[in-house]
Amino acid sequence: MQMENKIAKEFRKFKPFDFYQTGTEKYYLLPFRFHQINSEKEVIVNEVGDFLIVPIGTARRIAEKEIEYEESLFIDLVTNFFISEKPIPDLIDVLATRYRTKKSFLDDFTALHIFVVSLRCNHSCHYCQVSRVSENRQDFDMSVENLKHAIEHMFRSPSAAVTMEFQGGEPLLAFEKIKFGVEYAKLLNKKYQKEITFVICTNATVFTQEIFDFCYYHEIRISTSLDGPEFLHNANRPKLGTKSYEMVIDGINTARAELGHDMVSALMTTTALSLNYPIEIIENYIENGFDHIFLRPISPYGFALKNQKKNHYHTRKYLDFYKKGLDYIIQLNKEGHFIVEDYTTIILKKILTPFPVSYVDLQSPAGIINNVVVYNYDGHVYASDESRMLAESGDFTFRIGHVKDDYKSLFYGEKARYFANFWSNESLAGCSDCGFQTYCGADPVFHHASQSDLEGYRPTSDFCLKNMEIIRHIFDLIDKEGKQVLSIFNSWVNNRPIIKAL
Amino acid sequence: MIIDKINSSTFQIRVNSRIYNIETLHKCFYWYSGKFSIDIASDNELAVITISDFPEELEFDDILTTIKKDLIDFKTRDIVAKETANIRTLLIAKAFANNDEFDEVPFGDINDPIGFDAKEF
Amino acid sequence: MIQLKTRGFAVNIPEKLLAIVLTDVQDNEIVCFSSSINLEIVLSTRIPTSSSTKCMVVGIPSLMHLSKGDIVLIDPNGTINTLFRKQSFHNSLFITDRCNSNCLMCSQPPKNFDDLDHHFKINTELISLLPKTIKELGITGGEPTLLGRRFITLLEQINLELPTTNIHILTNGRVFAWKNVVEKLQRVENKRTVYGIPLYSDYYQQHDYIVQVKGAFRQTILGFHNMARYGLRLELRIVLHLQSYKRLPSLSKYIYKNLPFVEHVAFMGLEHTGYAIKNNDILWIDPKEYADELEESIMFLDTMGLTVSIYNLQLCLLKPSLWKFARKSISDWKQKYLDECVNCALLSNCGGVFTTSKVHSNYIKAVTTIAGQIKE
Numbered sequence: 001m002q003m004e005n006k007i008a009k010e011f012r013k014f015k016p017f018d019f020y021q022t023g024t025e026k027y028y029l030l031p032f033r034f035h036q037i038n039s040e041k042e043v044i045v046n047e048v049g050d051f052l053i054v055p056i057g058t059a060r061r062i063a064e065k066e067i068e069y070e071e072s073l074f075i076d077l078v079t080n081f082f083i084s085e086k087p088i089p090d091l092i093d094v095l096a097t098r099y100r101t102k103k104s105f106l107d108d109f110t111a112l113h114i115f116v117v118s119l120r121c122n123h124s125c126h127y128c129q130v131s132r133v134s135e136n137r138q139d140f141d142m143s144v145e146n147l148k149h150a151i152e153h154m155f156r157s158p159s160a161a162v163t164m165e166f167q168g169g170e171p172l173l174a175f176e177k178i179k180f181g182v183e184y185a186k187l188l189n190k191k192y193q194k195e196i197t198f199v200i201c202t203n204a205t206v207f208t209q210e211i212f213d214f215c216y217y218h219e220i221r222i223s224t225s226l227d228g229p230e231f232l233h234n235a236n237r238p239k240l241g242t243k244s245y246e247m248v249i250d251g252i253n254t255a256r257a258e259l260g261h262d263m264v265s266a267l268m269t270t271t272a273l274s275l276n277y278p279i280e281i282i283e284n285y286i287e288n289g290f291d292h293i294f295l296r297p298i299s300p301y302g303f304a305l306k307n308q309k310k311n312h313y314h315t316r317k318y319l320d321f322y323k324k325g326l327d328y329i330i331q332l333n334k335e336g337h338f339i340v341e342d343y344t345t346i347i348l349k350k351i352l353t354p355f356p357v358s359y360v361d362l363q364s365p366a367g368i369i370n371n372v373v374v375y376n377y378d379g380h381v382y383a384s385d386e387s388r389m390l391a392e393s394g395d396f397t398f399r400i401g402h403v404k405d406d407y408k409s410l411f412y413g414e415k416a417r418y419f420a421n422f423w424s425n426e427s428l429a430g431c432s433d434c435g436f437q438t439y440c441g442a443d444p445v446f447h448h449a450s451q452s453d454l455e456g457y458r459p460t461s462d463f464c465l466k467n468m469e470i471i472r473h474i475f476d477l478i479d480k481e482g483k484q485v486l487s488i489f490n491s492w493v494n495n496r497p498i499i500k501a502l
Numbered sequence: 503m504i505i506d507k508i509n510s511s512t513f514q515i516r517v518n519s520r521i522y523n524i525e526t527l528h529k530c531f532y533w534y535s536g537k538f539s540i541d542i543a544s545d546n547e548l549a550v551i552t553i554s555d556f557p558e559e560l561e562f563d564d565i566l567t568t569i570k571k572d573l574i575d576f577k578t579r580d581i582v583a584k585e586t587a588n589i590r591t592l593l594i595a596k597a598f599a600n601n602d603e604f605d606e607v608p609f610g611d612i613n614d615p616i617g618f619d620a621k622e623f
Numbered sequence: 624m625i626q627l628k629t630r631g632f633a634v635n636i637p638e639k640l641l642a643i644v645l646t647d648v649q650d651n652e653i654v655c656f657s658s659s660i661n662l663e664i665v666l667s668t669r670i671p672t673s674s675s676t677k678c679m680v681v682g683i684p685s686l687m688h689l690s691k692g693d694i695v696l697i698d699p700n701g702t703i704n705t706l707f708r709k710q711s712f713h714n715s716l717f718i719t720d721r722c723n724s725n726c727l728m729c730s731q732p733p734k735n736f737d738d739l740d741h742h743f744k745i746n747t748e749l750i751s752l753l754p755k756t757i758k759e760l761g762i763t764g765g766e767p768t769l770l771g772r773r774f775i776t777l778l779e780q781i782n783l784e785l786p787t788t789n790i791h792i793l794t795n796g797r798v799f800a801w802k803n804v805v806e807k808l809q810r811v812e813n814k815r816t817v818y819g820i821p822l823y824s825d826y827y828q829q830h831d832y833i834v835q836v837k838g839a840f841r842q843t844i845l846g847f848h849n850m851a852r853y854g855l856r857l858e859l860r861i862v863l864h865l866q867s868y869k870r871l872p873s874l875s876k877y878i879y880k881n882l883p884f885v886e887h888v889a890f891m892g893l894e895h896t897g898y899a900i901k902n903n904d905i906l907w908i909d910p911k912e913y914a915d916e917l918e919e920s921i922m923f924l925d926t927m928g929l930t931v932s933i934y935n936l937q938l939c940l941l942k943p944s945l946w947k948f949a950r951k952s953i954s955d956w957k958q959k960y961l962d963e964c965v966n967c968a969l970l971s972n973c974g975g976v977f978t979t980s981k982v983h984s985n986y987i988k989a990v991t992t993i994a995g996q997i998k999e
Contacts, residue, residue: 008615008735012725014902020831022838031586031593033579047593050880060574063581075870079825079877088589090827090841093606094848094881096596103597353927354880433529433579459536490926498926608800608845610838614723614769615735620801622771 023085025069030089032082034059035435035468037475042435046081048098049350049438053479098354102438105358105371108159110411112360112372114385115150115181116167117142118174119377123203123244125237127269127299141174142377149403150375151185156407161195165223167385169377172206175214182218199223204251212258219263222255224248226266226288228274228281236271249288256289266290270298275317278325286332286339294342295325297466300450301389308460311450315462319469330477333488338497345492347471350439352493360384362441362467366423368398369416379403381410383419386445398445419444422454430458436471505566511556515569519549522573523580527551530576534569625956626705631666631683633701635676640664641706641748644693648686655695659748664697694752696745706749713954715761716746716777722766724795725835726821728862728906730897730979733765743773750777750784760785762792768804778811789815791858796820797839799846799855809853817856817886820847823867825877833866844881851884858887863936864899864906868913875920879927888924890917891952892935895980903982910940911986918942938973939990946972953977963988 031047036056044059045051054073061067062083067074077083081095089095119140121128142150154162164185166178182198189196198220215222227233230245237244255264266288268274268281278295285293297318300311325341332339349357360367368383375381379402382388387398398419401410410416422444425431434440443463447456458464477485491498506514517527524544531540531551537560541552556562596604612620642655642664651668657678664678666689671681680701689695692709707714719742722733753760760781768774781790796818799805820843824830827840834840850857859878861867867874878885892910893899899906910917917933922944924931933945934952941949951974960975967973967989976983 011615012733012735014725014727014835015832017828017832020828020837022827029582029585031590032582034575047590059582060578063578063585075826076873078827079873088592090609091844092589092592093596094844096593096604097848097851098881099593100597354883430532433576433583457536459533487922487926490923494926494928496926496928602802605802606845608802608842610842611836612723612798612801612842614721614733614766616721616737618723618769618771620798620804623775623798623801623804623807 027065027067027074027078027083027085028087028089029063030081030084030095032059032062033433033435033437035472037472037479041479043475044082045435045438047438048081048095048102048354050080051351051475052076052080052082053475101354102356105356105363106365108157108161108358110157110369110371110373111159111161111358112163112165113150113154113157114165114167114372114374115142115147115171116169116374116377116388117147117171117177117181119169120173121169121203122173122206123170123237125269127236127271140169140377142177142375143379144177144180146375146379146403147177147181148184149379150381151181151188153373153375153381153403153407153410154185155188155192155194159194161197163197163199165199165201167201170203170206171200172202172211175208175211179214182214182220186218197221202251203248204255205247207251207254212255215255215263216259220259222259222264224252224255224264224266225269226252226285227268227271228277229284232271232274232277232281235273236269252288261289265292267294268296270296270318270321272298272314272317274298275314275321278321279328282325282328282339286337291338292340292342293329295322296343297322300446300462301386308450311462312460312465315466319466322470323473326473330485330488333491333498334484338491340492340495343470344474344489347439347474348489348493351474352489359441361443364423364425364437364441365420366442366444368419368423368445369400369411370423373400373411375403381405383415384445386449390445390449395449397448419454422447422456428455428458430456430464434468436468439471440467503570507562511554511558513553513556513562515551515553517549517551517573519544519547522549522577524549526573526576526580529579530569530572533572534565537565625708626685626688627956628702628704629683629685629688630700630702631680632670633697633699634671634679634681636664636678636680636697636699638699639745640697641745641752642695642697643752644689644691644695647691648689651686653686653689655697657697658752666695666703692754694749706745707753708956709754711955712759713761713956714757714759715763716749717763718742718746718767718770718774718777719765721769722764722795723769723797723836724766724839726898727833727835727866727902728864728893728897728899730894730899731765732897739770739773743770743777746777747780750780753785755785755787757785757788759789759791762790764793767792767794768796768798775807775811778808778816782812787815789817791817791819793819793860795834795839795843796846796850797836797842799849800842802849805846805849805853805855808855813855817858818850819858819860819889821860821862822874822878823861824870825874826870829866829870847882847885851882857882857885858889859885860889860891862891862893863910863913863917864893865908866905868908868916871913871916871920872923875923879924879929883929885929887930887932889932889934889952890921890936890948892933892937893980894935894977895982896977900981907982909984909986910936911984914940914942918945921945921948935974935977937976937984937987938969939967939987940984950974961987965989966991 032044034042034044036042040056041053042056042059043051043053171178185196198218200220201223204224226248227236233245252264282293298314326344329339329341346357346359346362358371360372372384373381374385374388376388380399381401381403383398383400391399400415423442425437425440425442428442431437444454446463448454451457487498504516508514527542527549534540538556539554543550612618640657640659642657645654645656653666655664655666657664662678666683666686667681668683668686680697680703690710693705694707696704696706719739720734822843823833830840831837847857878888921931931948933949938946938949953974957978958975959978964970969990
């Protein structure tokens, strides 16, 4: 009894704060990287993408064990998993789970399946690398047999949700194939029970009532091309002259009326001319009822891919365009308009949330095969959309086989295993130490095409130049504008407009 | 650090190789290799970085300033990478383990003054 | 304030008995029924003049707190404890007064003798007497998980007897760091069970200090980690006081990044009773003084899509932006309003104060409406 009372007394006695310190003044490093973001600050980033913006030189002080226990930074470094008071941190399992979560998009494997049902097109946009044949040639449509094989591969993907995206040429010129494809997919899905999203990428000029009825019935989304204001959009389509813009706006509005406002989205194609008009393009999108815009860079695929100087020039001009555009969009948000820039949002999701973010062009392991696959009109299978564009100029590096090949040889075959050497930025030269690694990605296709090197040579890589500057700029904004811009960024990440307080 | 100008397009930088190891130097100068040619030679005491084909349009003094900063940064990265190599391996092993082989064992007291054992469950 | 305990003189009560109240108060009497002895028991405020073979408790000061459907525990010493109130939304099973933590602000300081058997026996019978239609049932203590294996038994019985009731378990969750425990809990049906677990800081030393146990933070976080793995539903509870308010925004970010699966985060005002009185110097801070930290923390979690509530704080102490998060959370039997609240425009939406609290904020005062606009 005496003993029990003693134990109870000691247990119930209140102890001071210092009693609960279990570490020593010495601390241990956890994995982190860093990068300067402006003239005064650098950002430190841990293994799962948590960040702290700190004065330049802090990373060095942390590494050299110069941070004092009394500094408020010390506690923040512990709670944010930059340092540990023990050689193996108490909560290492939590960190491991977070790492697994960040990469868990891999569990789904290929979720985006692109079906190029036809190369035929009724336009000839001067930047197009793909469709070169006129409307009437049936030789450039996908055969029913190949379409079936491709759809069967789609269902072999482990992903519980897949997107079936129809592209071309102008896919609606082969509407019968789309119809077959959708119906066959739905038939197979009775067994597989996947969640399927259907998308048709179209120039919005060949709609018929039959097409609308079919899309409405099967909840098919429309993705179309809108480059910006009339003069810009038309300048890119010289053969059609002044009618192009009118036609696409008409198509968008009709599609919205038939299918629902949110079932229609638009993507811009950027040209050298576009780069001079960021505000006008944004205004045009808002005018046309879009609250999301993707400020895309000029696609380097096709002509002049290997012209390094020209590409650098375009990339630098694009960065100007992007910053002006982003600035303007942020300003609009400050005034209460909910407008979202999509590329920034992808990066923000990686910075501000613990969740996995898979975006074909900016992930590690890269999106090729892991996220997307393309079934071409001739039955050949490619690792990505850009991979098939390269094939149009005779480069078949990223052709992984034919729809008649078995699933394993396509998705886990020799080529896939070869690409795997280059598709994780964790192990690429330059990337492995980069402070922005967790927010960026690998793009072996781009580097092969522009530098003849799947690994990529970072010092002259436009992919690197672009992404490093965008990510740095985002952190710079967070540093300089703080809470206000962060609440706008959070609203984009959650796709929820900020409701002003009473 | 000792800098020698050999001619208008060739410079040599000499650093203590015990402060800046060969990996740090390679990683640092990788980023400059698009601008000019670099040769790195290193022994136990000294590392010699020879810069040649230095372009006319660039100012060597400006580049030197960023090189100095980058050397410090890459040294920092090297320290972190070396100290955290094991933890990183452990993290990845835990993250992708298919069973609980890598789980930490719970720790500490769960008792009240009377006595309680988690194994009782 | 509602009474939960009273006492009279017991007549022919052989042992502790659970009884269901069959009638409302009529003519100073209430009739109950005990299924274990299969007899009616009369509760009366009167004192009978002659002897009787009936089972009774007489001379009770008041029976106004009891109504039909309530369940009481009648002791041979004449004590009558109300264990279940039909009209209340706040019924709980009480597991034990023991606890393996020693929180600085504990409103119900733990006791150091073993009462697990005593309460387990009562609860086992009580569960079988509860109406099948009750929507919510709490499980509380002390620390309920100290019941060990029988905790699982109790949950299994609840699943069987009360298949549609939502269960809310208040626990420190530390034992969930042991995977075998969570695994067993997962096998007992859990879709209607939520575990309300406190987390007071993102920094281990601060949390351990508040809880007064070394290693508590580590156990708690690992416990959450196991809960996520096995699909148990989690609600976080954060008590606001001098030791916890400063790092509140950091805690919010920590919760979002490391515990994004949490179903609900409750920010709770301090109940100034129990240990909180003894530790007043290191705990008391007027809620008005942490208004900024509270707003920043809650706005962040809300923007990121988490469900947030404020418990036990009065609307006049909160910034208007936070009013929509405040709930009327104080259990009816310990809730009241202050004199200054009488004319407050927000009275019907406000949860009031604890009857048990010895100290209230200096800033509690009525909010008046002027021309349709709420003005403080």
